[in-house]
Amino acid sequence: MNPAAIFHVIKGNFKRQDVGEGRRSTSESLWQQQPLSCDSLAMRYVIVIAAVTFFLIWDGLYNQGRYLDYTVREITRVVNYATSFV
Numbered sequence: 001m002n003p004a005a006i007f008h009v010i011k012g013n014f015k016r017q018d019v020g021e022g023r024r025s026t027s028e029s030l031w032q033q034q035p036l037s038c039d040s041l042a043m044r045y046v047i048v049i050a051a052v053t054f055f056l057i058w059d060g061l062y063n064q065g066r067y068l069d070y071t072v073r074e075i076t077r078v079v080n081y082a083t084s085f086v
Helices: 003-013 038-062 066-083
Strands: none
Touching: 038 066
16 A cells, blocks of 8 residues: 555544535535434544553653643642632
C-alpha cells in the first residue's frame, strides 16, 4: 500500500459520518439527521480512557508522578482562587 492510500484511509477515519449519510438531502435540517451509532460513541470513551491510563502509567514509571503532582497542585490552586470570590 502506498503512502497516499494510507493517508486517504486515515483521513477518512476522522471524518464525522452520520448513519445513512448518502440518503439525506441537503434540505433536511440538523434535528432530522440520524445520530451516530452507539459503537462510535463508545469508542471515543475507550480512546480517552486508554490515553489517560497511558499518561498515568508513563508518569508513574518514568517521572515518579511529577506531572500528575503538578497538575493536581495547579487545579487545587485554581479552585481555591475561584472559590475565594464567593
